[in-house]
Amino acid sequence: MNEVRDIVVPGEVLGDAKEKRIGYGTFVEDGKIISKFLGIKKDSNEYLSVVPLSGVYIPRMEDRIIGFITDVEKAGWLVDINSPWQAFLPLSEGVDEFIDFKRTDISKFYDAGDVIYAQVADTKRGDVQLTMRTPIARKLKGGITIKITPSKVPRLIGKEGSMINTVKEKTGTIIRVGQNGVVWISGEKVEKAIKAIKMIDEKAHIIGLTDEITKLLSD
Amino acid sequence: MQIGYMYRLLENEERIDGRKMDEFREIKVETNLIENAEGSARVKLGKTDVIVGVKLGIGTPFSDMPNMGVLKTGAEFTPIADPDFESGPPGENATELARIVDRGIRESDGIDLEKLCLKEKEKVWEVFIDVHIINNDGNLIDAAALAAVAALKTANIPKLEDDKIIRDKVEKKLPVLHEPITVTIGKIAGKFIFDPNKEEEEVLDAKLIVAVMEDGKVCAMQKSGVHGLTEEDVEKMIDLAIKKSKGLRKLL
Amino acid sequence: MGMKTDEKLIVNGKRLDERKPNELREIEMKVGVIPNANGSAQVKFGKTVAIAGVYGPRTLFPKHRQKADTAIIRCRYNMAPFSVDDRASPGPSRRSTEISKVTRLSLEPALFLEDYPETVVDVYIEILQADGSTRVTGINAASLALADAGVPMRDLVVAVSGGKIDDTIILDLCGKEDNYSEADMPIAFMPRKKIITLFQMDGQLTPKEIKIIIKEQLKAGEKIYEKQKEVLNKKYGK
Numbered sequence: 001m002n003e004v005r006d007i008v009v010p011g012e013v014l015g016d017a018k019e020k021r022i023g024y025g026t027f028v029e030d031g032k033i034i035s036k037f038l039g040i041k042k043d044s045n046e047y048l049s050v051v052p053l054s055g056v057y058i059p060r061m062e063d064r065i066i067g068f069i070t071d072v073e074k075a076g077w078l079v080d081i082n083s084p085w086q087a088f089l090p091l092s093e094g095v096d097e098f099i100d101f102k103r104t105d106i107s108k109f110y111d112a113g114d115v116i117y118a119q120v121a122d123t124k125r126g127d128v129q130l131t132m133r134t135p136i137a138r139k140l141k142g143g144i145t146i147k148i149t150p151s152k153v154p155r156l157i158g159k160e161g162s163m164i165n166t167v168k169e170k171t172g173t174i175i176r177v178g179q180n181g182v183v184w185i186s187g188e189k190v191e192k193a194i195k196a197i198k199m200i201d202e203k204a205h206i207i208g209l210t211d212e213i214t215k216l217l218s219d
Numbered sequence: 220m221q222i223g224y225m226y227r228l229l230e231n232e233e234r235i236d237g238r239k240m241d242e243f244r245e246i247k248v249e250t251n252l253i254e255n256a257e258g259s260a261r262v263k264l265g266k267t268d269v270i271v272g273v274k275l276g277i278g279t280p281f282s283d284m285p286n287m288g289v290l291k292t293g294a295e296f297t298p299i300a301d302p303d304f305e306s307g308p309p310g311e312n313a314t315e316l317a318r319i320v321d322r323g324i325r326e327s328d329g330i331d332l333e334k335l336c337l338k339e340k341e342k343v344w345e346v347f348i349d350v351h352i353i354n355n356d357g358n359l360i361d362a363a364a365l366a367a368v369a370a371l372k373t374a375n376i377p378k379l380e381d382d383k384i385i386r387d388k389v390e391k392k393l394p395v396l397h398e399p400i401t402v403t404i405g406k407i408a409g410k411f412i413f414d415p416n417k418e419e420e421e422v423l424d425a426k427l428i429v430a431v432m433e434d435g436k437v438c439a440m441q442k443s444g445v446h447g448l449t450e451e452d453v454e455k456m457i458d459l460a461i462k463k464s465k466g467l468r469k470l471l
Numbered sequence: 472m473g474m475k476t477d478e479k480l481i482v483n484g485k486r487l488d489e490r491k492p493n494e495l496r497e498i499e500m501k502v503g504v505i506p507n508a509n510g511s512a513q514v515k516f517g518k519t520v521a522i523a524g525v526y527g528p529r530t531l532f533p534k535h536r537q538k539a540d541t542a543i544i545r546c547r548y549n550m551a552p553f554s555v556d557d558r559a560s561p562g563p564s565r566r567s568t569e570i571s572k573v574t575r576l577s578l579e580p581a582l583f584l585e586d587y588p589e590t591v592v593d594v595y596i597e598i599l600q601a602d603g604s605t606r607v608t609g610i611n612a613a614s615l616a617l618a619d620a621g622v623p624m625r626d627l628v629v630a631v632s633g634g635k636i637d638d639t640i641i642l643d644l645c646g647k648e649d650n651y652s653e654a655d656m657p658i659a660f661m662p663r664k665k666i667i668t669l670f671q672m673d674g675q676l677t678p679k680e681i682k683i684i685i686k687e688q689l690k691a692g693e694k695i696y697e698k699q700k701e702v703l704n705k706k707y708g709k
Contacts, residue, residue: 009703010618011626036623055621084528084590126589144224205707253600256553266506272553299524299595349552354505
């Protein structure tokens with residue numbers, strides 16, 4: 001059996017609140033630090049946290065995400081960011097020039113169905129605002145998108161991009177990974193890249209995944 | 220954008236999971252899994268997962284068929300199976316599926332309904348076929364129809380003692396005369412495709428659903444989908460369905 | 472409950488299926504059985520089979536139902552028509568509507584719904600085969616499905632039925648025992664602090680008997696918790 005990292009279940013006691021501080025995915029009760037999720041326990045010197053192995057995307061400020069324009073409104077666009085909450089891209093954050101929206105059909109900038117690489121600018125209870133006013137932001141043309149579990153995105157990217165770069169090189173593709181779990185792929189061996197990405201999504205918790213992926217891509 | 224990509228692949232006769240256009244996903248058939256039921260089967264077609272239960276009860280015959288048992292088929296697209304399925308009474312897709320599965324069995328004289336008569340004009344066995352979707356990844360009709368026939372084939376009639384049904388005692392097997400196999404063929408970008416998964420179903424131009432009997436006769440058909448089919452299309456699709464049904468029949 | 476029989480349900484300290492009074496049936500658990508759902512599980516207690524699927528947290532429509540500071544949880548308990556002896560008409564019944572409600576309330580205290588304002592967590596339970604104690608089997612499955620879905624929880628939820636037949640206190644009633652029992656008392660609780668989230672009873676019991684049954688149920692619940700933990704760990708290969 002593959003070696004796995006330390007898996008914990010919701011409600012499992014991880015440690016003492018007097019000795020460690022609570023990190024993501026944990027809560028305190030009666031002086032004990034407890035896991036909120038089915039996930040991997042992470043024990044740094046100061047913090048105890050849990051990385052969930054599943055779950056929906058919760059938008060955070062400055063997250064880089066891939067979204068789908070769903071509606072063109074008067075002064076902006078509604079965007080599906082693969083999250084229980086819808087996002088809004090205001091006109092002023094989507095376009096550089098000054099636009100008189102009363103006289104302009106802004107769908108010429110982004111239209112329903114377009115895919116964008118954008119950044120989360122603000123999150124206030126339910127309201128998520130995006131911005132394209134950042135150098136990485138752009139419309140993604142062509143290609144195909146797939147979804148993975150948002151909490152597995154760091155594993156897909158790898159240390160300093162090592163994992164995702166391996167996939168890109170061995171399949172001759174351009175890949176953009178959104179922190180919201182949406183991945184955009186374009187290029188030669190798209191199906192091979194998809195296979196590798198899906199394997200990483202499934203086996204993110206297994207030690208030795210890097211070798212398995214290298215093997216898959218070499219075939 | 221996804222739709223565009225899928226369409227381009229299919230134009231080149233490539234499918235997103237690498238299958239050939241006429242290839243079915245892996246099929247698993249399990250029978251007798253629901254002990255409470257008189258017959259049952261679970262069919263997994265790729266990730267599509269369907270359970271059919273066959274239950275028998277005592278009822279009254281239809282007035283125009285006083286010496287024949289009654290067959291009733293129902294389907295539930297329970298919300299557990301798909302984020303887009305809603306709670307509530309069966310919608311048009313669930314109703315259509317139930318009626319197509321029913322038609323295949325009824326028109327092929329699949330069950331010997333005369334043998335289900337207990338007292339002419341008064342008492343007959345009622346056979347309830349209930350389709351329960353567990354996971355929807357497309358091609359529910361083929362999966363449900365296969366499960367229905369597999370369930371009927373292994374179903375039993377319970378013992379009757381003084382008008383009371385003793386369900387843990389078996390009287391005899393349910394009299395099954397024919398085993399219709401239902402095959403759905405889709406048309407997309409001028410090509411024909413078998414066993415579309417959920418994403419492929421959304422881009423099909425049209426489909427023809429054909430129920431085939433053991434001797435190659437067709438006993439039920441249904442055209443579905445927004446676009447039309449030419450006469451040539453229909454003839455070709457029927458031929459292809461009959462050929463494909465032979466392979467599926469081996470699973471029963 | 473309430474049916475009468477001359478048949479003895481306990482003979483020489485053994486039940487109809489040879490179990491001891493406080494013995495549970497064979498339990499089988501699996502997670503990830505419904506690919507479309509965010510989380511899912513199948514649980515069997517003997518011949519009773521329940522499947523649970525969780526969708527969410529997801530957007531809640533219509534908008535006016537949304538709550539500004541929390542997610543809401545919806546629950547639907549449903550029996551497949553072929554799950555019972557006499558085929559059941561599909562669709563909700565008064566019984567399944569009540570069970571849907573108490574199931575929802577058995578799970579709600581365990582969830583950190585406040586982490587997902589304006590959204591909904593939908594829990595669907597399908598009973599594929601009924602041989603007594605279906606609601607608690609459904610709750611065990613739902614707890615696994617919620618954990619599988621990555622919904623944050625204070626604790627898992629375990630559930631087990633209890634009751635009395637032939638003047639003997641028993642746990643995990645099968646169908647026949649359920650029909651002829653003198654009392655039927657299902658319970659659900661969060662094991663770490665033994666906080667009870669579902670508690671119902673019908674029949675006739677003395678307060679002393681009730682206390683004894685609760686103690687037995689809390690003990691049995693620990694075994695169910697270990698099984699839940701095991702199957703969740705197994706999903707990830709541990």
